[in-house]
Amino acid sequence: MKLLVFGQQGQLAQAVAAVGPHRGIDVTCLGRSKCNITSPTDVTGWLTRIRPDLVLNAAAFTAVDAAETQVDQATALNTTAPQFLARATMEHKIAFLHVSTDYVFDGRKAGPYVETDPTHPLNVYGQTKRDGELAVLDANPTALVVRTSWVFSPFAHNFVRTILKRAQERVPLSVVDDQTGAPTSALDLADACLTALQAKHTGSLAAGIFHYTSSGQTSWYGLAREILDQTQDWRPGFDIEIKAVTTDQFKTAAVRPRNSVLDCRAFVGQFGHVQPNWRDSLSETLVALKPEFGAST
Numbered sequence: 592m593k594l595l596v597f598g599q600q601g602q603l604a605q606a607v608a609a610v611g612p613h614r615g616i617d618v619t620c621l622g623r624s625k626c627n628i629t630s631p632t633d634v635t636g637w638l639t640r641i642r643p644d645l646v647l648n649a650a651a652f653t654a655v656d657a658a659e660t661q662v663d664q665a666t667a668l669n670t671t672a673p674q675f676l677a678r679a680t681m682e683h684k685i686a687f688l689h690v691s692t693d694y695v696f697d698g699r700k701a702g703p704y705v706e707t708d709p710t711h712p713l714n715v716y717g718q719t720k721r722d723g724e725l726a727v728l729d730a731n732p733t734a735l736v737v738r739t740s741w742v743f744s745p746f747a748h749n750f751v752r753t754i755l756k757r758a759q760e761r762v763p764l765s766v767v768d769d770q771t772g773a774p775t776s777a778l779d780l781a782d783a784c785l786t787a788l789q790a791k792h793t794g795s796l797a798a799g800i801f802h803y804t805s806s807g808q809t810s811w812y813g814l815a816r817e818i819l820d821q822t823q824d825w826r827p828g829f830d831i832e833i834k835a836v837t838t839d840q841f842k843t844a845a846v847r848p849r850n851s852v853l854d855c856r857a858f859v860g861q862f863g864h865v866q867p868n869w870r871d872s873l874s875e876t877l878v879a880l881k882p883e884f885g886a887s888t
Contacts, residue, residue, distance in 0.1 A: 592792065594785075595643035596620045597628050597676065598650030603690060605746035606781035607647060614785055619643070628672040634679050645788040646680050648673055648689045651720070655694070656844040658716040669719035670726055677731035686791035687731055688784055691800075693740035693772060695721040698848025705854045706738075706800045714845035724800060735787055736800045737780075737858070740851055741814070744777035745879035750811070754818045755884040758831050768812035768835035772851045773804035776872035780804075786864045797861050802853035805869035812836075817870060821877050825885040 594611060598604045599622030611618035619641055627633045628650055638646070651669055652658060658665040673689050680687035694717035695710040712718040724736050743751040757764055783803045790797065809817070812835040819833060838849065855866055 592645065592789070593617045593619070593641060593643045594645040594647060594788070595637065595641050596647045596649055597626065598622070598648065599625075600747060601649050601651070601653075602742050602744040602747045602749055602777040603649040603780060603784075606744055606777035607649070607785065610778060610781045611785060614789070616645075616785065616789075628676065629667045631675045631679065634675050638679055638683050638685070643685060644792055645686045646676065646688070647784055647788065648676050648687070651690070652716070655714060655716045655847070658719065659714065659844045662715055662719075665715055665719045666722070669716070670722040673723040674726035674730050677727040677734050681731035681733065686788050687733070688735040688737060688788050688791075689723070689727045690784070691724050691736050691738045692717065692720045693738060693804075693851035693853055694848065695724070695738065696848055696851055698770075698850045700850060703852040703854035704802070706802055706857055713848060716845060728799065733791075733798050735791065735798060737784060737787065738800065738802050738853060739775050739780055740804050740853060741772045741774045742777050742780060743774055743873070743876060745876055746777065750774075750814065751818055751873070751876060751880070754815050755822070755880060758819060758822070759884055761831050763832040763834070764815060765834045765836045765841065766812040766815045767838055767841050768810045769837050770847055770849055770851075771808055771810055773806070773808050773853060774814050774869040774873065775804040776867065776869070776876060778875070779867050779872050783858070783862070783864050786862050787858070790862055795861075801858040801861065802855045803858045803864075804853050804855055804866070805872050806855075806866040807869045808852045809869070814873075817873060818877070821874060822881075822884070825881065
């Protein structure tokens, strides 16, 4: 079984490349240097060349603050390109999964968001991702759209790496404590996406929007604290000052939702896929990162 993944440089694509072979899947990942996903000609050319059974779109403009001023670039990657991919996979009859975000919600709900809750993005990134969801399902009603949140991994740039780097440099940290979400391992997410895609390939009629994250929830401060607590034996330098602050105290260009916890029961029920706890998955990620950030022996 062949899988074509767009977004080679990102966490999810690298995680899929690591997980896929263990599931008997031949994974090909494409990045910007090989394929311009905003070009229908490029997209169609690669589908014809690879002839995949499955396609996963993990490419996105994910710089949330930068999107506020780079609207055209965010729209091209988060809305226009996914529509091209959805249309092409529909024409070629290929199972297609597009990854979206918790930031399609405004965070005003008291509990976890379900797939049918009204969306109300607070920033350009969230709006372009929501527009992308609609564009994908309009172009390819058989597609799967999986919303996720707070992705971390041993790969690429992410919050866990940032905290470890700051700790390594003994830089005091101020981290927001009034935004709540579900930290999600890219490796867990990759496994979940592959489960869904393989189900589609073998006849599942599931389509539309689903939520998938690791289980449990915390704040950004809680996540940072957990990272430092789990790595405190690596070196004395990890005993650094960390301060919890409010969103109002930590100004950013883009407004972010206070609550973006996603209810994943529909995905679990449809595909029978277990959600590992985020703390357990974080531990595995930190073990993988220890050679890079831990004390030398």
